[in-house]
Amino acid sequence: MTRTRTVCPFCGCGCSFYLVSEGDRVKGIEPSPQNPVNRGMLCVKGWTAYEFIHSPDRLTVPLVRKQGALVESTWDEALKIVSTRLNDIRTKSGSSALAFLSSAKVTNEENFLFMKMARAAFGTNNVDHCARL
Amino acid sequence: MVGLAAAFGSGAMTNSIGEFEDADLFLVTGSNTTAQHPLIGSRMINAVEKGAKLLLIDPREIPLARFAGLHLRQNIGTDVAVLNGMMNIIIEEGLLDREYVENRTEGFEALKALVGSYSPRVVEKISGIDRHDLEKAARMYAAADKAMIVYAMGITQHTTGTDNVKSCANLAMLTGHVGRPSTGVNPLRGQNNVQGACDMGALPNVFSGYQSVADAAARKKFEDAWGVSGLDDKPGLTIGAMMTAALRGEVRALYVMGENPMMSDPDSSHIEQALSSLDFLVVQDIFLSETAAKADVVLPAASFAERDGTYTNTERRVQLSRKAVSPPGLARPDWKIICEVSRLSGYPMDYGSTADIMKEINLLTPSYTGITYPRLETSHGLQWPCPNEEHPGTAYLHRDRFSKGRGTFLPCDFRPLAEPPDEEYDFLLTTGRIYFHFHTGTMTRRISTLAREAPEAKIEIHPEDAKQLGIRNNDMVEIASRRGSAKARAEVTTCVPKKVVFSTFHFHEFPINALTNPALDPSAKIPEYKGCAVKVRRCA
Amino acid sequence: MKKLAKSELKNLLKHWAGEYRVLAPTLGTQGDCLLDTFDEDSFTLDYKKTPLPPKSAFFPQSEAIFAVEKGEYREVISAKKTLLFGIRSCDMMGILQSASFMTRDRLDVYSEAKRDAATTVVLACPGPQNETCFCTTMQSGPVARKGFDLQFFDAGEFFIIQIGSGKGEAALSSFPLVDLDDDLADEKVEAFRQRSVGAIARVDSVPEAMNRLKDRTADEGVWEHLGQKCIQCGGCTFVCPTCTCFNVCDHPSGPGQGLRERSWDACLFGGFTREASGHNPRSTQALRLKRRHEHKLLDYHETDIQGGLCGCTGCGRCSDFCPVHIGTLEVARAIAESDNHAKD
Known part of the structure; x- marks a missing residue:
């Protein structure tokens, strides 16, 4: 498991969270409690933001x-x-x-x-x- | 943002997200905050629970209405009249901040003269707001010590969008409500890097840091740094103008990075024709969007999880986001693709990392000079303006003076909707987002929880209208404008006013922008998504 | 019991890292402390509650449960030999509680495999991690009573190590440690426990709320009010050490190819209970909140008294991470207080 600090890809709030990954697969989200924007809190879109990353619909070749x-x-x-x-x-x-x-x-x-x-x-x-x- | 920049000298949110919980009053208008900016909406709820007041001006009964001390439900598109009416009352009753107006602003006499004709009775007639409620609202806002105006696309997505914004700025300056903590005018940006895209000069008229392309000194600076000469001194085309120019054969090639104008832009059949008439369309994206499907070349890009880089949030905070995993297949980060295209086109751009690009941004962008990777690495971001490496960043703007010196009152007269309802198209359609989805849905509809919570588009309609048209909850309904039509299930709810229907643009199978009106605000060039005439019928 | 000089801790962790995947408190450059892969430089003992409880090591936010490749079905049960160092007693209780639930009616093989492969090392809590800790109220801490493989007590210059299982014993077998006289150790541990219990205040409104929910004397208006505030983020369930509900979703990636994944779900979402007809037995946010909190505080009331496995461990994370303050503490207070008003 690795945790990497990122910024939520959705609205303009700019909530910060860690992506929890194993190898090249993101498995979930862990919030950042110290971040002054969201203080570890997220909305449902933030809490589930990891899922579309590995969608089979992703473009993989030109x-x-x-x-x-x-x-x-x-x-x-x-x-x-x-x-x-x-x-x-x-x-x-x-x-x-x-x-x-x-x-x-x-x-x-x-x-x-x-x-x-x-x-x-x-x-x-x-x-x-x-x-x- | 044009309106706010003209009034204050900067188009960005004046305050910080952290300041919300200490405000005494919020004037929220054209922002369904708990749905679109949930982590700001929740701070407002907490503040109200601690005693702050919420003054809501919104035609729809959005979830925040439950917390509003006063909710004014104006007719769609009458914001300027409502705000002028409030200012008229404030001036008439002597509730303005005379000292502030005298010391920090200009143009008060013109404002006073203009808003004088917006008596509560006149405004009641235009907006449908009870004149006593308007008086209460004006007094509430003027009396508050720390008052924040909060708005979003409900204010800007009108042909009078710039006027709406200017009127918000006028109201705030009139009462001295700009330039202190928890006190200011706060446009909430809708996407995670709208602010950054603007700051970086992804606009036809400015380089990064809002340095005008018409300014010879700015051009010289960028020419020297980039090793080129003769940078174009005339502003380029906005999105809407690009599309029109494509239809006319003047724009022959379009390079789209991470956007989906087929879904997000108004009057989509017009967009489709424009894209079809191009000689060459290249789209760089993470999914085969509706726009990418029309491209000649599609370049697979990395998602936020697969690249390094910074994003600037709605409160001007630049934050560093790191790569967690590799891009799928052959996909590459956008910055690497851009470098390659540029190199092959005869203008090499060599950067070893995004940190190298940021060094160039630091050099050329005064408000970003102190925002460096080493600092971002060990902090929770820095808020611009941040003019040097020792500067801590700026939590709120216009402290002792406005960015442009004195704040300028920019009085505006009320102008009606570009396409009001008539006998045939007797409803108004207003569009927006819902809590469970984002923008054109390319990301959120691929998230199982969100897809389950909101699997399909709904058309919100008032129970009385529904009854008259024989529409029950979940009936299939068709709405049609002069430009197109779309079908979805009805949600019968008092959240929308009578003779108004609301729906969203998240669902490609319900392409609502086939209906919307491409009429633009004359200066900001924002389309009027928030009101166009439609007719409604129950599908057999 | 055993004794380990504090200066030797990193050596022990490095020793473990050779054999296990070690998850330990890690301090990031931006000040967040997370339970993450052990790294000598970012390891810290000066840590507070991690945002996520260790449940994610047993029950990740998302995981494949089977894959179909070229038309062939293959069950995916993944487990790595893992050692979790520095978990707190409340979270140890969370692990036990969810293990009890996930093995009761039907064995959840996916989490069971991970538990079998895991060694748990509790670091007994010296006092409240922040203002939302209430383990002493829920009988889950500050010292773990059972379930751990090893438990460390901070005794100044050294740690006292309590061995809770054969797995714990095995973890220590190849590292030189000093034996500690049991009587002396018991005395020190008891002193530690008393100091710590004294430092973590009991929250009277929680048992009060539990009783009122049981007696059905709680004011229903509380749920209405809270339901209006809830923004449906699901955060309270995601950070809860005992919430184990999941959704199952198929991700086809081509003909005869795809993954079935399960991922954390939350009873506060409308779709969690919406039926195929469109009818939803828990149609409002108020009803959903009521059910969630009854589940946490009421349904386990008896088991708590008997077995110490309450649905709430008193970790306080739901209060820490709710954007609008609807954590168990706030809910309990609202129930306890509103009821008092009703009586006045």
Whole structure:
């Protein structure tokens, strides 16, 4: 059993808890009593937040659309398609033809990099996330 | 957040979660707090049990109503009128904090002139709130020493959202209720890192730390740090504008990371058309969401349990979350995927860890300068602004002065709903979340306990309306707007007012955003989820 | 009884770690103390109640009970040789109580296997861990009376070790320890017990509430009021050392492939008792709270007197972790007080 400190993935309260894991499987939640946000208390969503992590529905391989259907692919192929297509569209239609939708569910570091990529790598300010929704 | 930033200089929650239990009064409006922010709702309940007062302004009889000293159930979309009415009473009765208004604010005369026309009788006519109740509410709020205004999407998801927020700020400044512990204006953020996504500049008009792309000095700073030149000086497109531009052929490619606009955005058939008209759609997510299913390339990402990184909660607290397990299969953390895409596209980004990325954030983001991994490792997070490594973080904002200097009264006139009910579409649909699910349900519906507690969507309808339409509890009901329709079982309850139906967007088989109105608030660009005209019928 | 110099404790734990998976009090960099895998650097003796009781070592929040692979069915019973060091007497009582329940009508093989593989080492409680401790009221502490394999008493420079079972004896067999004269040890242990009992106040409202529930003189209005506050987090049951209800759920991952898991459930959720027809015999939160607390305080009333296995061990965690203060202590107080009002 290992306990790893994390932040709840749901609402904006930012409750803190430990994920209790065995090997690569998360088995449950243990609250953090010292944390000033939630003082060890959680709502039902927090108490059960471990379960979707191992859902069989998780995406585990890159998918690429071929002949109309999404099929399993490799990172090399998928990433190459992404960079080539984005660059082609940029060359043909300009940076403003690209748009980037970031996420209120990923980390600060990832949001920062995503907006950096949009602005520095692809030259567009077309970057937003769903704060409004 | 636009409204609050314009009034105070910062769009974030002014106080801390820990301060809730010491407040004397809560004015809660447009927040079903025990369901959406349960660990804040519970603190309010505890405070009320210790003697604090709760003033609830909400059309629905939410669970917090049981603890409310006074519950005003305004007609949907009339918040500005109600708040103006309260301010009018406060000024008329001399209950304002004159010293505060004089020393710390500007624009009072304009506010006074505008709210003067919102007499209790006028407001009663617009909002349906008894004028004596409005007077009681105004006096309650003005008389409290430590008063917190608490709001969420019920205030912002309107075409008048920014005006609603400004009116909350006006009311708080008028009575000197900003800038002290347990006293302020507190927008509750709906997702675990909305605050952080905004802080980090995942917005079309600002870099991280709300540094404007139009500001030459800010651009220079980022150009130097990033080794590029000619960063775009014009704000980019918001989500809604991206979709419209896609339909017009102006946006050709969209890169979506961890979002599901097919489910979460209003008027989903419009979104579907927009996504279909793109040349290229790439979606990076943990599940094959409704949006990912339409993509040309789908990149499998790590969940919160499988990556390191920080999140900023609703009280501006940045907390470190650690990787517990490996991602499934070939899935990778989003930051590593971004680095790869950027590298292959000709702009290498090399970071050994998320701590390295944070070092760059520290360097470029004044409010985050002191928020470093070594400090986060040994603390329970740090609240921005935290301008240097010795700074303890900031529990509440605007202590002696507002972030922008003087607070500005921004008076707003009442504007009705963009799509009021009429003869054919005679009900108002208002949407929201329920306690057992989160957002578009991709995570919570895969949790067995939550799926059992709330297995399907319900349409809440008032018993009198239900009777008139021959609808009993659990009957199949169809609601339809000008844009689309959806079916679900009825829950007959007095929690909703007459001629209003409530439902949620958690269930993909009940795509309520096929119905909602994409009409936007002109400045914040937030759609009016909280009210659109629908018709209701019992399915045969 | 045996004697161990305090300076030797870490060596003993390291010795054990070679043979067992050792779970021990661990202090994190952010100040939380958890019962986690023994690690020399983060091990601490200066600890309070851990958020979760040791039940999670026997009955994890979720566990696979069978797997289907390529159409083949395979039962999953997992147990590792584990030593739990530093558990408190209230939690020892919790382990006994749930073991008694989970073996009574039908043997729960999944938790039984883990109990068989576990060695329990109690560290007798020197006094209240925080303001919600009431083990002396529930007769579960501060010193364990039975069920432990080993029990340690802090005697200043050294620990006195009481051996409670053959498993305990075996755990000590290959580590050099000094024998302690039994009379002297008994004397020191008794002094420790008296000091500690004196330091943990009895909470009169708890037996009072138990009696009123039994006599049916408790005010029903209490449940209504509490039911309005409850936010249905399930936390009180999850942190309870004796709550053992679980839900069973299948997770198919493809044709002929999948897992059946059980996971902690809570009687405070509506779906716990909702019937297929939609009817729910415990239709309100008030009724659910009433049933939970009657189960904890009333149903075990007689067994408590006879066998010392009450549904409540007095650990106080439900009070520590309820966001709106509906722990056993608050409930007992509300029942005891409201009834008094009714009489006035």
